[in-house]
Amino acid sequence: MDKIEDVCSEPLVQSRFVKPYLMHYKQNNEAKTWELVTLHESVAIIIYNKRRQKLVLVKQFRPAVYFSGLPSSCRKTGEQVDTTKYPGSSGVTLELCAGIVDQDKPLVKIAQQEVLEECGYQVPVEALQKVKTFRAGVGVSGDRQNLFYVEVNDKMKVAQGGGLAEEGEMIDVVEISVEEVRAMVDGPEEVTSPAGLLFGLSWFLQHKAPPAPTP
Secondary structure, eight states: OOOOOSOOOOOOOOOSSEEEEEEEEEEEEEEEEEEEEEEEOOOEEEEETTTTTEEEEEEEEEEHHHHHHHHHGGGHHHHHHOOOTOOOOGGGOOOOOEEEESSSSSSHHHHHHIIIIIOOBBOOGGGGGEEEEEESSSSSOEEEEEEEEEEEGGGGGGGOOOOOOOGGGEEEEEEEHHHHHHHHHOOOOSSSOOHHHHHHHHHHHHTOOOOOOOO
């Protein structure tokens, strides 16, 4: 998954997913401008195997995370990046199961579909609990993310998961214990994860996790 090569960049002229704008406005009678992009709305799902007390998460290579970690000297248009010096592992993130809202379906149906495609669990729609809708980005994009929670068991595992190969998805399904979740949320160490993961795990610890063992 993290073996990448032939990395270079160029200006983005046209995109199916990202639309850039320059917004003009007045704030307290002061003329201002702001550079922004519009993105698809998304869903994300906290998946918990209650019997085994494991959270089901995904790992995948994120080009934007990889690119942001490169020095400015490596971001020049058309210049090849030395992937032996800057390996793809620096762009691998740990995330909740998630996907964009690009179909005319109820959000809960899209969440159900993502759980199956990415993690291999067939869950009934009624098992998905809506947690919160929030803004995943505020400085540049302002896009919404809709967070759900679902409990699974091993009998619901009907496929390997890993995403849709025809869409270029390469996803590893990983499980972490409740103790590992607590350490991730409480510790000061940097995590290569979106804020939505940390919010989702914090919600899980507050509302669904078994009590922490007493010292």
